[in-house]
Amino acid sequence: MRVDFHCHSTASDGTLPPAELAARARGVGLAALALTDHDNCDGVGELLAEGGSGFFAGVELSIEPGAGFDKFHLLGLGVDPANAELKALLRRILDGRNERNRRILANFTRIGIEIAEDDIAAYAHGEVLARPHFARWLMDHGYVQSVAEGFERYLLPDSPAETRCYEERWHPRQEDSFAAIHAAGGVAVMAHPRFWRRGWKREGSDFAAAAAELRRLKEAGLDGLECLYSSNSPAENVGFTRIALELGLIKSAGSDFHGANKPEIALGMEVSEEFIGPLLERLGH
Numbered sequence: 017m018r019v020d021f022h023c024h025s026t027a028s029d030g031t032l033p034p035a036e037l038a039a040r041a042r043g044v045g046l047a048a049l050a051l052t053d054h055d056n057c058d059g060v061g062e063l064l065a066e067g068g069s070g071f072f073a074g075v076e077l078s079i080e081p082g083a084g085f086d087k088f089h090l091l092g093l094g095v096d097p098a099n100a101e102l103k104a105l106l107r108r109i110l111d112g113r114n115e116r117n118r119r120i121l122a123n124f125t126r127i128g129i130e131i132a133e134d135d136i137a138a139y140a141h142g143e144v145l146a147r148p149h150f151a152r153w154l155m156d157h158g159y160v161q162s163v164a165e166g167f168e169r170y171l172l173p174d175s176p177a178e179t180r181c182y183e184e185r186w187h188p189r190q191e192d193s194f195a196a197i198h199a200a201g202g203v204a205v206m207a208h209p210r211f212w213r214r215g216w217k218r219e220g221s222d223f224a225a226a227a228a229e230l231r232r233l234k235e236a237g238l239d240g241l242e243c244l245y246s247s248n249s250p251a252e253n254v255g256f257t258r259i260a261l262e263l264g265l266i267k268s269a270g271s272d273f274h275g276a277n278k279p280e281i282a283l284g285m286e287v288s289e290e291f292i293g294p295l296l297e298r299l300g301h
Contacts, residue, residue: 018284019048019292021074021093022207022242022270026141027051027059028076029148031275034059037283038066044284048292048301050074050093052207052270055109056144057097072299073097076207077109078185079193082229086214088206090193091242091268094299095202102200105188110144112186117145123181124150124170129159147171148277150181163277174214194237203298205240205268206233210252223255231263240266240295246281247272257291266295 024030025037032040034051041049051063052074060073074093081088095102117136124131131153139149151166160166170181188196197204206212209230210221230241243257244267260267269285269292272278 017047017289017292018045018286019269020046020271020273020284021048021050021072021205021268021295022052022076022091022245023049023273023283024053024076024275025051025059025063026143027056028053028144029146029274029277031277034062035066038063038068038071040283041071042068044282046070046284048072048296048299050091050270052076052091052093054078054144054146055106055113057095057102057106058143060097069301072301074202075102075106075197077105077193078187080187080190081212082190082233084225085212085229087211088187088190089208089211090190090197091205091207091270092197092200092202093205093240093268093295095197095200097200099196099200102196102202105192105196109186109188113144113146116183116185119183120147120150120171120181123183127179127181129154148274152277190233190238191236194239198237203239203266203295204237205242205266206230206238207242207270208245208247208272209241209256210245210248220249221252221255223259226256227259227262230259230265234263234265238265239298240268242268242270244269244285244287244291245272246270246285266298267291268295 025034048070050072077090151163154160154166169179194204241260269287273283
């Protein structure tokens with residue numbers, strides 16, 4: 017069966033509106049799909065209005081990575097977008113995003129690239145402004161040839177010093193993030209663990225280090241692990257699935273679909289019913 021518990025719409029940095037995403041999901045035969053836009057649930061109402069028991073409200077949070085780690089994205093699957101605790105956390109995160117975006121704009125001015133606030137805001141269509149929008153602006157204005165090049169040259173922590181405009185932003189504590197997702201009735205799942213340390217993308221994931229920290233995180237409230245991911249190597253799919261089984265974490269699968277912003281990523285992941293059954297059961301499907 018095909019499912020996707022990690023995808024984005026125009027409510028964050030995807031290029032398909034939620035209703036079109038729902039239509040795409042039906043077109044490729046997905047049995048289940050969760051909309052997990054960055055730091056907001058603004059698109060899930062439109063998705064759920066399309067009907068179908070296989071559509072779920074979700075969110076993707078960028079949270080504290082933990083000592084010795086670089087990036088921790090947390091998926092909240094099956095959340096209630098109206099929950100007060102979750103809404104308060106998302107408001108605090110959005111404030112941090114907006115502050116970071118102002119610093120990024122100042123950095124572009126410093127290196128001689130003037131980006132008007134109104135101009136870049138238009139790229140987000142009134143939704144969450146994120147780095148892919150800056151990268152697309154750079155491409156449209158001839159500074160780079162692709163969104164990927166925009167990231168590499170300007171928007172990553174390790175972009176060249178002379179062009180680096182990247183800025184860090186505020187991240188909520190791990191325990192607070194787990195608690196907010198649980199308060200909203202959701203399942204807290206770590207997204208793409210292969211990105212947890214930057215070096216793993218080049219050297220391969222350190223499964224022993226991941227397992228040791230995931231054991232602690234489970235005790236702190238983490239429910240699951242995105243074991244199958246679109247850019248995982250076969251060894252990573254196997255390795256993270258083995259860790260989830262050993263630790264009793266719920267297994268998930270997600271593509272991280274962004275539409276035209278990441279054209280190499282197709283919607284949907286092939287899974288067995290045995291693999292995805294515990295997650296579907298937890299979501300009441």
